[in-house]
Amino acid sequence: MNNSTEQFDVVVIGGGPAGATAANDLACQGKRVLIVERGFRIKPCGGAIPPAAIDAFDIPQSQLVARIKSARMISPKNKRVDMPIADSYVGMVDRKDFDPWLRARAASNGAEVRTGNFSQLKYLDSGEVLLTYRDKSPEQKEVSVLTRAVIGADGAKSKVGKQCVPGADKIKSVFAYHEIVKAPAADSSADYKPTRCDVWYQGRLSPDFYAWVFPHGDHASIGMGSAVKSFSATQSVRQLRADVGLTNAETVRREGAPIPLKPLKKWDDGRAVLLAGDAAGVVAPASGEGIFYAMLGGRLAADAVLQFLAHGDPAALRQARKRFMKEHGRVFWVLGLLQAFWYGSDKRREKFVHMCDDPDVQRLTWQSYTQKKLVRSEPMAHFRVFMKDMAQLLGIARA
Known part of the structure; x- marks a missing residue:
């Protein structure tokens, strides 16, 4: 470290919905914020966002690639149950565009965004944190910065969490995989509707979770999730594409990643580090919904860090989890029971x-x-x- 080491109030590791939301809220409060986003990765995600999230987080309609008016549930015996959404809708986003937009919004409000991979952090005698990351240059140069607080929003296998927060290395998750394909034409014979999400509850497609076909405007997400390591995700999606008549649809991209399904018991290290989003385990069991909960977790993390910066009391960091569980803990508990049994x-x-x-x-x-x-x-x-x-x-x- 030298006298020229850059200083920030907060460094956010991960620029997805949780990290970008936290950074935006902090920047809007006048804090100097750095987002370190590793880039070159799009999380497999159905892309559903409820109206509550659209309103709470000021998501413009231009970010919605589809508006869903119903869901179809398909049983093991191929019973189809349509669930129309009365007087509302579900917005759909494509993470390829949505996540960069969130980071750009944070940047427009003063946050600095850099591409790099988190390496490590250590506490100094001053109480500050010396955080090191590798940039994306050909040399992968190590860059060190000083900060007063760190928000780890770097996914289910959070490197920040593993280093700093007890129990974060034991987070429970399912593996999600999807293929983004070009949506069929309106006169196609495919079993597909651009305003309907299809959810397949069949053991042949997922032995312990579900498979899906979700519209994304000009594209569609066809995917599945499972915690069974021996189960073939690619074979499952291949079968589902055949079932709905999309075998020959052009594949735009393929993505896979672990998705946590249970909030961690501890989100902070009791000093200056706080987890948010997938790193904290806030994806809803049974449904796998994560965008709303990630953005809420990011906002609560920002609130907690603001209190920490103002008063210097690490106990303030615990408020993020307390508030989240007070608002949504019961829902997560109910959905966890639903998934475990049904x-x-x-x-x-x-x-x-x-x-x-x-x-x-x-x-x-x-x-x-x-x-x-x-x-x-x-x-x-x-x-x-x-x-x-x-x-x-x-x-x-x-x-």
């Missing part, structure tokens, strides 16, 4: 899709998803869903 076998998946045909289930599901909170205004609807769910569990109802 995704366990094709027999259970058949019953699960059958339940999705129920009007009460559909209405409450979409209200909770689009508004991003449990709907408490219809107690009788919740009771009816509970009783129908119990009938399925006990085998009283037929699938």
Whole structure:
């Protein structure tokens, strides 16, 4: 280190939805922020964003490549259940364009964005952090900067988390893989609709999660997720493409990455490092939804870091997880139980899709998803869903 070492208030490792949101919020508060984004990687993602996220994070309509008006659930026996979205929609983004836009917005508000790979960090006697990353030059030159706080938003296999936060190296995840293909023409015979998301609950396509066909405007995402390492993701997607008549659709790109499905018990190191997004494990079980929760996690991380910078008390960093779990912990718990039970076998998946045909289930599901909170205004609807769910569990109802 020398006297010319650059100094920042906050360094954010990872420029996806969590990191870029945190950096933008901090920059808007006048903090000097550096984003270190490794680049050259697009996360496999269905791209769904609920209206609650579009409003909360000022996402312009120009970033939406599709507006979804319904979902179709396909059971192991090929039962198809359509779930129309009444009086709302689900926005779809393409991460290839969406993530760079988020970083550009942060940059326009004062954050500095650089491409590089995080190497390590160490604490100095002054309490500052000396952070080192390798740039993307041919020489992969090591660059060191000084900072008062670090936000690790570098994905499910977070290098920041592994180095700094106990338990981060044991994060549970599924492997997600998808292929982006050119969408079929309107007069195509493919089983595809540009305003409908198709979710396949079939063990042959995923033994413990689900497969999907999600519209992306001129393109479509065809993918699957599974924690079973021996299961072939590429074979599954190949089969799904054949099932829906998209075998010959032009493939634009292929992507794969681990997706966490359970929030870590600790998001900070008790000193100056805080995790956000996939690094903190905030992808919803059962649904795999991550963009909204990543952006919320980034915002909460920014709030916590602002308090830390203002008062110097590392306890402020714990507020990010506390606030997140207070708002969404119950939803994650419910979805975790749903995935553990209903995704366990094709027999259970058949019953699960059958339940999705129920009007009460559909209405409450979409209200909770689009508004991003449990709907408490219809107690009788919740009771009816509970009783129908119990009938399925006990085998009283037929699938």
